[in-house]
Amino acid sequence: MTARTTPVQGRPEPVAEGAARAAAVGLTGDEYARVVSLLGRAPNDVELGLFGGLWSEHCSYKSSRRHLGALPKDGPGVVAGPGENAGVVRLSPRVSLALRIESHNHPSAVEPYQGAATGVGGIIRDVASSGARPVALLDGLRFGPPSHARALGHFRGVVAGVGGYGNCIGVPTVGGETEFEPGFAENPLVNVMCLGYLPAGRRVRPVLGAPGSAVLLLGAPTGRDGVHGASLLASRGLVPEDDQRPAVQVGDPFHGKRLLEASLALVEAGVLLGLTDLGAAGLASALAEAAARQGVGVDVWLERVPLREAGLTPYEILLSETQERMLCAVRLDDVARARAVARREGVEAAEIGRVTETGRLRAFFREAVVADVPVAALTEAAPVYDRPARDEGRGRAADGPLPPAGAAGAARAGGREVPSDADLTGRLRAFLSSPWLASRRPVYRTYDFEVQTNTVVPPGRDAAVLRVRGEADGVALALAGESRYGRLDPRYGGLWAFAQALRSLACLGARPLAAVDCLNFASPERPEVMGSFRAAVAGLAEAARALKTPVVGGNVSFYNETDGRPIPPTPVVGAVGRVPEVAAARARLLPESLSGWEVWLLGAQAASLAASAFQFFSGGVPHGALPPFDLALERRVAILVRQAVRQGRAVATDVGKGGLAPALFRLTGAAREAAGADCDLPLGAAGEGCHDALTALFGEGPSRVLVATDEPGARWLARAASRLRVPLLRLGRLSAGDAFRIRVRGPHGRVVAFVDAPRSELARAWEGGLEGGDGAVA
Amino acid sequence: MRIGVVVFPGSNCDRDALSAIELARPGCAVAIRAEEAELPPVDALVLPGGFAYGDYLRAGALAAVAPVMEGVRRFADSGRPVLGICNGFQVLCEAGLLPGALAPNESGRFVCEEVCLFVESEATPFTAGLGSRRLRLPVAHAHGRYQADAATLDRLERNGQVVFRYEGQSPNGSARRIAGVRNERGNVLGMMPHPERRVEDALGGRDGLLLFAALLRHLEASA
Structure with missing residues (x-):
């Protein structure tokens, strides 16, 4: 992708050319027209790239947003809910828990080891950016049957990637699910959840502070990896023969570890106005979303972004998904101190921008303005779709019609004959x-399920139990996904996933505190998929209300399909609960x-x-x-x-x-x-x-x-x-x-x-x- | 009395080691950063587990030339106690402070599980008085297969330098099921299992605490 340095003023252009340009960044012709109308002109290539990233399904939740409101997000002890770096819930007057879940399905399908490793790295940074020390990982993995060569390759690569990153960065993987089922042979699911502990009074948000504040980019130098990860790889079905490996990011857990320590040192030094991870759509989305939360603008000088190799275009710098980077804002007179704190942990902090009152995201490259768009156009003005949804109804499989009653399957598995x-x-x-x-x-x-020495009940039981140093109460964690019943009744799948996660906590004696959900579905452009999505969310919401447990964060992963073959509807729920008197729990539970x-x-x-x-x-x-x-x-x-x-x-x-x-x-x-x-x-x-x-x-x-x-x-x-x-x-x-x-x-x-x-x-x-x-x- | 824990960039069991030492004797654990060429005054050193400098090149290879290692070497040469756990063991081997090397596990995979160890030598500050014990400690490593040439292995056995041996099958394919070795003098010990992970009943046992308690007894006796 080359960045034409079209002047920001732009020029009129034929409709066909607009649609073709839009398609290259994953937008539709209508969405392109919406961009033109918001800007009052045609976007240049860099600006169009920003819209492609921010308006992608992955970043904007444009197809799911109007359904997610059904999930209850408030409850006693909830400090931060969806839309923050992580959900935060109070454990005691001294300690809060931060939790978040994400999917990394398509990157793992294309490059299993790196896809899984970077999923783990990303979720750890999300939790760290809420000011919490990450203390545990759970992973929800779904593969095709291991007899399927491709599925076996996914399985081996993903498991190695989860361990490769988590073991090295020193966050224990204490639980989760590894499932093998028809329907995931080409499109595996890799959902990762992270839990962190933070002091109860601490609150770190993904914001930029007041106008005049300095914006610092922490961590790894930016490369070309992962450009279009959000807009194309995560927001379309998989095409087997299409080599999308260049769109997959590469992880470096050693760098991740240093960045983690630097971020926490900055939080503890009290210099941060805001902190956020660079994930999907890289710098572009981190800047735009953080600016949008406070209605400020931001100027960014792209030539100040440290690069791994020379010659990256402004377009690539803004949209790269290079791993192990974070964005923070500090007051101008704290810049030197912040840089010193980061450097002590071996992390460079580059001052790349300034918060403004303009409400615009302006990117400069060597004095030239290469993008100038209202922050709100990239964020609040993103399209929200009420996509046609068709209920397949109870009793119909999502991936095909039912066999007639009394067919072979019934005789083999459901019949009444007694073997x-x-x-x-x-x-x-x-x-x-x-x-x-x-x-x-x-x-x-x-x-490594014991590093950090908090693991009271290790993997192998319904839920894991961790202690919290200095606290009498501990934490149970469980993760449950559902991809079988949803083929017959997607609402039932939602009910099941939520209830099972909580039942697992109960089996270890824990009272639920909060949950997060990860919704894995095929293309929302298919009415039957949208119908199953709506039904599954309704099931989750019903269960969450009945079981009195708030959903403090979540993730939606659409387009999990290959050549038009969809995965079954798969809601995954992670839950945390309180285990009283945890020191005595081990003898009781084991x-x-x-x-x-x-x-x-x-x-x-x-x-x-x-x-x-x-x-x-x-x-x-x-x-x-x-x-x-x-x-x-x-x-x-x-x-x-x-x-x-x-x-x-x-x-x-x-x-x-x-x-x-x-x-x-x-x-x-x-x-x-x-x-x-x-x-x-x-x-x-x-x-x-x-x-x-x-x-x-x-x-x-x-x-x-x-x-x-x-x-x-x-x-x-x-x-x-x-x-x-x-x-x-x-x-x-x-x-x-x-x-x-x-x-x-x-x-x-x-x-x-x-x-x-x-x-x-x-x-x-x-x-x-x-x-x-x-x-x-x- | 002060026991230093060397924190390399990429160490991830440093906090666990510090806490274990604090549990054994409150107020005596000190973190030492690997960039520091001069050691602060300490009576014993622990090199903790993790992936120092990302374990790039070879496990422990980059850490072995970190600025702090000159001080560690002088400290070891002076006969004072040094314990390398997991990655710390790898670093000590790479630095030439212990014989042998730690190769990738036979399985080719990381392994995290509890193992049983025989204590085969009491001639270290960490195992004095534990001679008859069988310890249950966890391992968690990808590169823990102890290797040395046959002559070296024979010499280690003869000198009583094999300090820990896995009971039954080793989790990694180590030569002669070796889990830990000491230098000739006995003040430097390297081991793959993690004693700092077994210091509380709530987390599965206290066998690891025995090593830290033995060290404290040794330091008290020699003070």
């Missing part, structure tokens, strides 16, 4: 070792042994194989009726579980993906010493929908938690459950032996099917699932 017992045990073993359920340890052991403890199922007992992991695993097309979702019950279950865990009366795991049999298997491994299991699943009594052995063992449904408890605990549970009107069912016991037994009982207690295997044998299959064969991480 032989050998079959059931074998199927459980195969299911546990499949990419659907196999242990994620081969993934998380490549992440006990030495659970043998002899009773096993109880708490909550809803309805389950279905519709779009369940088992239905996919059995080769079925997602179909069937999803179980009812009762948010009021969901809330009561979470309260009961939280109380039971917090009082040390139970160890809990969400039934969730895979259903009861896999959940029971997980529960046997929840203590340091593995336990056996001896349980009965009564059909019918096990709930609505559980009429056959497969549904009882592998059916999924909301508001279901499996707990282990001792006898006094069981009496307490029974009383508390009746007070909270939560159904509960005793399934059996954990045992000291190695036998893993589940009997499915039909009418009159008759055993109609059973699972019986040495637990150690199931464990071997589960542990090695991702290490052997095609899915190997190695």
Whole structure:
């Protein structure tokens, strides 16, 4: 891309030429006309580039904005909500938590290692720019089945990239999800969430201060990498044969670490008027968005921007997405001090601009004005679309019509035939070792999950728990995405993602404080995608209100499709909660042994194989009726579980993906010493929908938690459950032996099917699932 | 009594080491920046984990020539205690203060997990009195496969310079399952596992605290 140095006055031009110029920066002809009308003239190439970046879907949220208002963002303790560097919520009178989530899907599809690494780097800088020290990462990863060569490449590259950046910069990766599902083979999802701690009184905003303030650019010299990352790579579908690697940024965690320390040193020195990360659309969006928040203007002298190589054009300097850069504003007489503080951490701070009263973003290059546009035109005046949305309705798969009732899939996975017992045990073993359920340890052991020494409960449980130095209360963190049920009912997917993230917190005894969401969808220009987006957001909003948890930040990633093949609708929710008396929590949450403890199922007992992991695993097309979702019950279950865990009366795991049999298997491994299991699943009594052995063992449904408890605990549970009107069912016991037994009982207690295997044998299959064969991480 | 922790650009376990030392003895931990050519007055040094200078070139290679290393070398030569943890171990090997080298893990991947260690030598200020112990400590590294030629390994074994050995299979493919070695004199110790990560029950145990407590006993005895 060359920058014509068209004079700012511009010139009239034919409509066709305007549309062609617009397309080169990802804008439509109509949007181009809007630019011309806002400016009162044709933009020059640099200015058009600014609009291309700022008006991109990625930066402007033009298709999603009018739907996001449905999400509740206020709650007790919320200090900062969406639109800031990070959401901030109060943990104690002394400490607040900063959290944010972002997607880096397309860069990871094109260049998995760097795409994931720079996603991690970016989210760390976002949290740091709120004045918080980043203390934990969670990642929500979705790939195609590992048998698919491209998906395997994505998986390996992304996992290496997450670890490569996070391990080096010294922020532990303590949790998340790694999922393998049809629908993501070409367009993987890489969502990254970061948590930071900051002093409760601190507030650092992405602003520039009063007119006259100096604007400093911190960090790495600017190169040509990532020009058009926001406007083209992130805001269009993927085209496989189109080599978009030059649009992917390259990360350097060492530089990131120095920049992190420099930023925090500047915050602590008290010299900053504002601080913001340079992310999508680089300098252009950082300047414009920060100026817009206070209605000021800004002049920037592009020749003062340190460059990695000579010869970058003004266009490239403004739109480069070179990593490891931050923008800050300081008073003029603090410039020298700020530069000295940064330099002590090995970071250069270049004074590149001045805040003005003009309300305009003016860019100069060697004395010449190369861009001069109203800040508001780039930001507030960005188009907002009410795109046509069509509800596909409940029961329709997003990626294709349903097979007729009674088709092969039903017979294989949803039918009522009862397979032989050998079959059931074998199927459980195969299911546990499949990419659907196999242990994620081969993934998380490549992440440093203990650096900074705050990790109380490491990865492997429903949620991670961290301590906060000097505080009695700790923090639980969980991340949950949903991409299966949304194929049948996108609203249900939204409900599920939100409720599951909170249920995961409850399983570690935590009360939710705040959540963030990352919405991954295909092109918003398709009415059925827009319909599923609207429905999923509605589901998230309903759940957030019912579960009384504010959404303090989020991200929307559209255009996740390849050659017109969309990904399934995928909302991902990250949540943080408070764990009281965290110092004592480890012994309670990670006990030495659970043998002899009773096993109880708490909550809803309805389950279905519709779009369940088992239905996919059995080769079925997602179909069937999803179980009812009762948010009021969901809330009561979470309260009961939280109380039971917090009082040390139970160890809990969400039934969730895979259903009861896999959940029971997980529960046997929840203590340091593995336990056996001896349980009965009564059909019918096990709930609505559980009429056959497969549904009882592998059916999924909301508001279901499996707990282990001792006898006094069981009496307490029974009383508390009746007070909270939560159904509960005793399934059996954990045992000291190695036998893993589940009997499915039909009418009159008759055993109609059973699972019986040495637990150690199931464990071997589960542990090695991702290490052997095609899915190997190695 | 003062124990210095050397902070290289890119160190990321420096705060953890400082906190662990503070827990063992409040008020005695001192951070020392790698740009400082002169060491402040300290009684022992810890080189912490991380990715010093990004570990560009080779793990520990750039840090080994940082300004502070001249002081570290003189300090070590004077016989005072120096502990290198993870990246710090790599730096000490690169600087020639310890024999051998740390190559990329056999798996080719970073590994973070708890391991069991045998303490095989009490002849260091950090392990005196721990001879019969088995320690549970975590490792977290991509370059932890200890390597040296056969003659060197034989000599280390003969001299009792192998201080820690992994129980069972090593997490990284180290020669002879070596997890930590000392210099001949015994005052310089390098180890891949992280003792500073196991100093509180709330975080999984206190085996790491034993090393810092041993160091304090040593410093008190020699004061």
